[in-house]
Amino acid sequence: MIKKLLIIVVFMLFSVAQAQEKVTEEMLKEQEQLCVDKYDIERIEKDIHSFIDTLSIKEIKKRLKTNFNYIVNNKDTIIKQLQYYRVAEDNRFERDTKHYTLEEERYEKKKNIKSTLVNNNHLHYRDTVQNGAYFEQLFKDNASSLKNKVRNNGATVFKFSSEKTIQPYYSLNQHSEKELKIRNIYYHDGTVNNTPTSIPSHSFPLNSIPIDQMKHVDSIQLEFKIKYVSKIDTIHFNKSDIGVKKGNFKLLKMEKNYVEYETPNDYYPYHKGSILEKVFYTSEGKVLENEYSLSNISLKTLEEDYKGRLNYRKINYEYVKDATTKKQIFRILKYLSLKYINADIKNSKKERVLVKGNVNALTLYLENRRDTITFLATLKNEAPVTKLYTHKLENKTEFIDKNGKIITSIPYPISFYYSSVLDEHSKNIFFTDTKRVKDRTYYFLNKEQQQINEIPYDIIQFLCPSIIVVEEKNKEGYKLLSTQTNKLLSNKTFTRYFVMRFSDKRIYMYDSKNSYVLYDQNDELVTKNSTNVKSIRLVKEDY
Incomplete structure (x- = not known):
């Protein structure tokens, strides 16, 4: 703008x-x-x-x-x-303002906007949070925080644990959540912090929630106040209403695929009279898709x-x-x-919009009133208590126990290894953050034994959750390393490897003469999805 x-x-x-x-x-x-x-x-x-x-x-x-x-x-x-x-902006609109042919017009499915905007979505949102809210606890820069695993981006609620997306009936906007409070913090050792603590509303669900102690949290109880749209108003303009003012809005232009209208002086989301939805129609009453707009242009x-x-x-x-x-x-x-x-x-009063078709009418749906509900939700730690946690600092990394006691440390910041094959980060293999990849040192994290062991190889790629391909330092060829024990699964050195992504998903390893498929300790074929491989058997295959 x-x-x-x-x-x-x-x-x-x-x-x-x-x-x-x-x-x-x-x-x-x-x-x-x-x-x-x-x-x-x-x-x-x-x-x-x-x-x-x-x-x-x-x-x-x-x-x-x-x-x-x-x-x-x-x-x-x-x-x-x-x-x-101003000329550059005007040229953009003039260039894209045109008559559409019937074949070019883009329509949206007509829906009942009133029932879409005003219904029981706030209850649906409440139930989603109460029934499926989990967190991952993080330790960074001498502070603890809880990263939420249910997110509401204003248009959808996505639950990571079930990988399901729920579409609310209307968008919960940035001003919906009010007076968010932590009522109780339940720690692993049975202690409870029951001092009500206000936190910024943006801390849930999009951001991390700060916690006062550096030890494992089992769950927290949050109090929410949500303001939801409970009543709306509508203003309708036809092409014959050009120059007419209705309420605080005035239709300035409506021609071809272009609409221009004047908004109130106090126009800004979100309050009584602000626009929740705008719908454009053809002369036949079909709903047109909105292409783009430049709003609030100064007059x-x-x-x-x-x-x-x-x-x-x-x-x-x-x-x-x-x-x-x-x-x-x-x-x-x-x-x-x-x-x-x-x-x-x-002084910013004018909105200009292009739509994908010839526009003949416009309906504005305006906020009239918001009501408030208050509810309590318990968020649970998705991970059980472990014997070792990672505490990331700017120039080093500490490994602490469930009570925050330092067990060991390394003098570098770290990152956990990301696998493009699995599309996830490893939970026990990490490397030092260095400017050059070849200077990285890889480590194996054994939480149960509270140990950090250096991996004397360069990590190449995950084959499956249980196996990674590694390369001996300053040597050619690949080895197979267990992600569970940090030990080689075979003494054999390979020249290349291949993972079948779409058919049987089996893994092929090659040397200079043969190709091999892998079988695990139960004599089952190892594929890209195998999760509990403790040992392997190589079987030759012709190719």
């Missing part, structure tokens, strides 16, 4: 009264509360720090004055730049845009010129930046 292209936080545009005022903490907090996207606050702080931290106060003031003078002295150049962005003219830049840089300089500390400068620039963004949302 144009807005996003033109914003550079410290040097943004903003047209406000030019009378100087002292920026107080209360004024700053007011703008922070008005900011609809809290990520903008973090971004502004980061950008301001990158601007002022390496400069003296005198240099900061000089830069701000230089920026203002540049705008004053280069009006024509700046307006040409603004015009270039300001080029001259207004330029004056905004001019006023904002002038205000930046005038507000800062009497500041005596960097703390004051930081507060001033953050206040002005937030004030700009909050005002800019009100």
Whole structure:
């Protein structure tokens, strides 16, 4: 969007009264509360720090004055730049605006949007979390966290343990989960932390949940509050409604495959009146697929845009010129930046959409009300208590017991080996993270015996979960190593290997004269899916 292209936080545009005022903490907090996207606050702080931290106060003031003078002295150049962005955007729409033939039109299956948007999906979501939530415990940088194994990306719920995807009836958006709390933490040793602890709502289900102690957690009890859409409103526009305003929306254009309409000044997801769904129709009432849109385009003219830049840089300089500390400068620039963004949302009112067919009507489904439910869910550790855990640090790796006691360590960060054949990471084979692959050292992790043993080979590839192909250092040829015992399964050296992926999935090993298939200790054929191979027998095959 144009807005996003033109914003550079410290040097943004903003047209406000030019009378100087002292920026107080209360004024700053007011703008922070008005900011609809809290990520903008973090971004502004980061950008301001990158601007002022390496400069003296005198240099900061000089830069701000230089920026203002540049705008004053280069009006024509700046307006040409603004015009270039607008023309480029207009050209994109003009290029793709056209009449569609009947064969080209793309339709979506018509559905009852009202019942889709408002139903019992929040209960479905609750049941999904309560019945199938597990976690993997991680130890990193002297902290413990729980990585969730059920994820809700807003459109689907995917349960890793069953590899099943559940499609909710409406999307749970980023503002659905409120006041997430850990009620109880149950540790393996029978101790319980029952102090209610609030955690950021984004920690579940997409991110890891922080835990206070470095020891094995059996389960945790979470309290959820979910705000769900319980009532919606609709606004319908026909092509004959061009220029008509209905509620806070106004239809501006509807021609060929192009629609343009004006949104409310306070348009931003998610609140009463925000758009949950938009549906486009042909003259026959068929539902058209939405191609793409550029939303929230500013309605300001080029001259207004330029004056905004001019006023904002002038205000930046005038507000800062009497500041005596960097703390004051930081507060001033953050206040002005937030004030700009909050005002800019009100100036961003127009949405432009292309669809895959000739559009004749549009229905907007708007949020009217959200209600709240509260429920408790117990998340369980998917792994049992073991005798050894991996604790990753920046420059080394520690191996700790279930109570956090260090058993051993190596002076390198590590990664567990990933197998493209199995599409998963090994649970007991890892290597040191080095710049060059050939400098890696491979290790075998024996949790039961609390041992870390170096593997004196280079890892080449997994053949199956029980067997890996290894290469002797500085020697040609391949060996077969057990992933369960870290011992060679055969003294024979092979020249190449091949895994049948789609037919019988058997494994072929070759030397200079023969080919072999593998049989395990139970005289069963070893395939890419074999999981409990303790010994092998080589059987020659003609080829």
